[in-house]
Amino acid sequence: MxxxxxxxxxxxxxxxxxxxxxxxxxxxxxxxxxxxxxxxxxxxxxNRAARRLATGKAGSLGLVMPISDGQSADIHFAEFQSGLADECLRHEFHFVIMPAHPQQEEQAIRELVNSGSVDAYYLAYMRARDPRLKMAKSLALPFIVHGRSLGVAEDYPYLDVDNEGAFGQAARYLLDLGHRRFALINGLADLDFAARRRMGVERALGQAGLRLEEDCVSSTLMTDANGYRHMARLLQRPEPPTAVLCASTVLALGAVRAIREAGLQLGSDISLIAHDDDLMLLKPEHFSTPLSTTSSSLREAGRRVAERLIAAVTEPEADMPTAELWSAELTIRASTGPAPC
Amino acid sequence: MxxxxxxxxxxxxxxxxxxxxxxxxxxxxxxxxxxxxxxxxxxxxxNRAARRLATGKAGSLGLVMPISDGQSADIHFAEFQSGLADECLRHEFHFVIMPAHPQQEEQAIRELVNSGSVDAYYLAYMRARDPRLKMAKSLALPFIVHGRSLGVAEDYPYLDVDNEGAFGQAARYLLDLGHRRFALINGLADLDFAARRRMGVERALGQAGLRLEEDCVSSTLMTDANGYRHMARLLQRPEPPTAVLCASTVLALGAVRAIREAGLQLGSDISLIAHDDDLMLLKPEHFSTPLSTTSSSLREAGRRVAERLIAAVTEPEADMPTAELWSAELTIRASTGPAPC
DNA sequence: GAAAGCATTCAAAGCGCTTTGAGGCGAAGT
DNA sequence: ACTTCGCCTCAAAGCGCTTTGAATGCTTTC
CATH class of the missing domain: 1.10.260.40 (lambda repressor-like DNA-binding domains)
Structure with a gap:
């Protein structure tokens, strides 16, 4: 019809x-x-294609889905996406996913934009000095960056969590509890959020006259298995850390297992704070020792990104705030305690 | 240009x-x-819209994303999607996601199909006597069902895992180890795969002259927290089960925690077999007591679904197999052992 | 040397929609 | 009675592509 x-x-x-x-x-x-x-x-x-051809509006948001062996099926990505979907539904937008290998992301974005399939799009998994930013700015389609890119002037629209602040605050809290030996089990080193979290910890330790030793930082894909592996490695050191920061509750899952297997008690022998993206799947309060966390909802971020993109499409004149920096909330539960003597 | x-x-x-x-x-x-x-x-x-208008081919697959509070950000969905994406990339297909609340899924499918945004689509999260099947068959666009629907003649194209067979086999294995008190921590009861898994267990027990007690079956959203909750409940029974089947490793995560907290030893006091969807996130062999599993890769299923859909679009004359039933593999690890005396 | 065949290119129609500019038709104003 | 105006409706153009059917210029064939 x-x-x-x-x-x-x-x-x-x-x-x-x-x-x-x-x-x-x-x-x-x-x-x-x-x-x-x-x-x-x-x-x-x-017919959407016809309408799009006539109006130039596609009624859909685009996203390039990272699909390297590691990142695919990333629960963090899924959580974000579900927020995005929620908001899209509300406005009768579709969203178009274009899978791409990381090396080809730039090309994928160009393809997505030039093919006219989408009205706006977002970028995620930012790295330092990310070349996609320059390209996106040259492309004349609204976009938002989820995260930021170190080394690039912040003259692009973004939504980010104050990762540096969050991890700085967490580190200071542990310092106040008397901890002196710190470790960080982080996301992949080239990702911006991981770099900022590390900076946050380093700055806090620096202010207390301490340093974060190179050996005590792991940069890894955020899976259960990696959390276990890196925690186990840390515990084999002659002087294992007493305070550990984890970039995700998924990493913490494995880390906690390693701690338990080493016969250590979480919250007394060793303290752990993880960043909680508020995943449906895994709640920090349900860990056998409830986890202290810095938290910020990924799903909410997805929703907000969609909201801003849709607004940019439907009300192009209304100028939106360019930068949005959400602060994470530090919640203390049982996994943190005074440093052992 | x-x-x-x-x-x-x-x-x-x-x-x-x-x-x-x-x-x-x-x-x-x-x-x-x-x-x-x-x-x-x-x-x-x-321009994809123009091409689509001219050829009638959209070059994209559609999927309706469930977005009720529970199912969204479902890691199982994400894992499947990543397989789908992989295959789409290979063929330069996009995929279009249309979020929808479960009650409105039928309408969403109709919208997706009638709007001409996609060339083919798939259905998932099937329930018994699912009304979407009838609609899909009337719609004249290729589709595949991931899963099946009890109570409907199997005259539609599908790809499913032999859930009944897998759980039957797992139950028989535990019966052979001498277990007599069984429990099942299952997915939501109205979902087809959950119903079949239960049938598999019931049949195996029936053949051994046993029954699966109503109280020993939980039907729940597959999250860590629910696994914990339902396992804890089971352990409070006067005669707790010695053999537990879990519909997902995510449920098992919580269940194992409950078992440990109860001071019980996995593999001796209590045996557990979980279904493993081969999630990147969570490997059964990395549990502190490696988990015995029935396994089948969701990602591979996604890939195959995409492959068949794309083939249906690009080579409409080649008749594809209609039904595909994958069998799951039973892998015995340390979480199963002889029934305690 | 005309007809036929081939390789290459083109103009134009059409996909299904939105939107522009114009037309028809009563009611109100002069 | 004639213009003016508002309200409603319409025909036609155009979005960027693919595809049909025709045209062009050569070479080959009888």
């Missing part, structure tokens, strides 16, 4: 039908009702 | 350019090279 057929059915022109359906004022209310009813009954849906 | 501009640039007609780019034979090889070079240099990408 298309416009033409519907117009013939009703004995009206395509123009009138289109206007009636899209809520234009210059159509008789009675006519509109008749059209609406017929559209309902016949299950008519405007 | 569009076709017209490119044609003017090269002094050729749009027809010739289009044919050169799409590999038609009636174009001079020299001309083709010239066109290809220019397209490369200008970064020309055909």
């Amino acid at each position: 298309n416009l033409k057929q519907l117009s013939e059915l009703l004995g009206l022109s395509q123009t009138t039908i289109s206007r009636a359906l899209n809520g234009y004022p210059e159509v008789n209310e009675e006519t509109r009702q008749r059209v609406l009813k017929a559209a309902q009954e016949t299950g008519y849906r405007p | 569009n076709l017209k501009q490119l044609s003017e640039l090269l002094g050729l007609s749009q027809t010739t350019i289009s044919r050169a780019l799409n590999g038609y034979p009636e174009v001079n090889e020299e001309t083709r090279q010239r066109v290809l070079k220019a397209a490369q240099e200008t970064g020309y990408r055909p």
